Amino acid sequence: MADFIPVYEPVLGGNEKKYVLDCLETGWISSLGKYVPEFEQEFSSFCSRKFGVSVANGTVALQLALMALDIREGDEVIVPDLTFVATANAVSYTGAKPVFVDSEPDTWNMDPSRIEEKITKKTKAIIPVSLFGHPCDMDPILEIAKDHELFVIEDAAEAHGSEYKGRKSGSFGDVSCFSFYGNKIITTGEGGMCVTDNEKLANEMRFLKDHGMSSEKRYWHSKVGFNFRMTNIQAAIGVAQLEQIGKFIESKRKIARQYNSLLKDVKGISLPPEMPWAKSVYWMYSILVGDDYGMSRDELAARLKAAKIDSRPFFYPMHQLPMYKSERQFPVAERLSAQGLNLPSSPMLSKEDIERICRVIAEK
Ligand SMILES: *Cc1c(COP(=O)(O)O)cnc(C)c1O
Numbered sequence: 001m002a003d004f005i006p007v008y009e010p011v012l013g014g015n016e017k018k019y020v021l022d023c024l025e026t027g028w029i030s031s032l033g034k035y036v037p038e039f040e041q042e043f044s045s046f047c048s049r050k051f052g053v054s055v056a057n058g059t060v061a062l063q064l065a066l067m068a069l070d071i072r073e074g075d076e077v078i079v080p081d082l083t084f085v086a087t088a089n090a091v092s093y094t095g096a097k098p099v100f101v102d103s104e105p106d107t108w109n110m111d112p113s114r115i116e117e118k119i120t121k122k123t124k125a126i127i128p129v130s131l132f133g134h135p136c137d138m139d140p141i142l143e144i145a146k147d148h149e150l151f152v153i154e155d156a157a158e159a160h161g162s163e164y165k166g167r168k169s170g171s172f173g174d175v176s177c178f179s180f181y182g183n184k185i186i187t188t189g190e191g192g193m194c195v196t197d198n199e200k201l202a203n204e205m206r207f208l209k210d211h212g213m214s215s216e217k218r219y220w221h222s223k224v225g226f227n228f229r230m231t232n233i234q235a236a237i238g239v240a241q242l243e244q245i246g247k248f249i250e251s252k253r254k255i256a257r258q259y260n261s262l263l264k265d266v267k268g269i270s271l272p273p274e275m276p277w278a279k280s281v282y283w284m285y286s287i288l289v290g291d292d293y294g295m296s297r298d299e300l301a302a303r304l305k306a307a308k309i310d311s312r313p314f315f316y317p318m319h320q321l322p323m324y325k326s327e328r329q330f331p332v333a334e335r336l337s338a339q340g341l342n343l344p345s346s347p348m349l350s351k352e353d354i355e356r357i358c359r360v361i362a363e364k
Pocket of ligand 1 (some may be wrong): 057060084087157179190192
């Protein structure tokens, strides 16, 4: 019987062990130590940003960005209906209300043409999410934000290194947030970062993430701050991962090409988007299982499981979850959520693995 193929596995084949051992041997295991500023500088410059503020995970990166922009109770923040729940939850933590926008059929991301109808006097910010590694159509989003004086916070947690019109995801808007969870493009185990070009905003985020302590006067706290710090050990892994990011992205794009060529003629299967203006990093290689495929998405997932192949259904649309329940219509997000399936996407996946997976999908 063939081996089990997981949906994701981190690749830790570089200097991770060496740098972590360095932390252990020198005793710098907490959030002070050389790897934290090194990772912040290198990752922010990878995103073409001036400042990087590392944090404990991608969810608090979003929360920190929102709080530093003074978003609070009574405010509204526009987010996609189809995203990982953390995007909406981060808004809720500040007391503000997430307002959902339906997906765009071509990119699976928030539909820029449906944003303006959701803007009210209370709207303060837009959080575009680059779902599964495909960048958002940023020009219209930035234009709407400018017209209505809204902040833009990129949730690029799934899109490290992807590009919009030749510009890196993470370089748009006021601040961009990343996750380094175990299955993200690069990982620190758990971890996250906010990147920005705005020095004042970077300083406010540094202040809030470290108990709101004055940088001049120790143990003087002028606001209720937080402990959102990343450890030196996490940052050490991050520095080693960042050394390999080019290789990871290259192999993920190659894996996507192999999947595409084996699945393009399978009736009822839609391939993941890549717009002419986009470079996707295919965080998750994702397909849609259409009505004419002959079995449902869940039936296909069960078949794959029987063949020892792991997969994941798409996220539920936010408006279907109990805490965000809404009777409004989000037909595109609903269809994508019902038909979407993430296939195994580890950068180390072999051609033979991909052929085995595609055989199960094609020879039903
Ligand atoms: C992973 C993810 C997050 C949250 O990151 P964590 O590090 O798991 O907290 C936020 N938004 C999106 C779109 C994600 O995929």
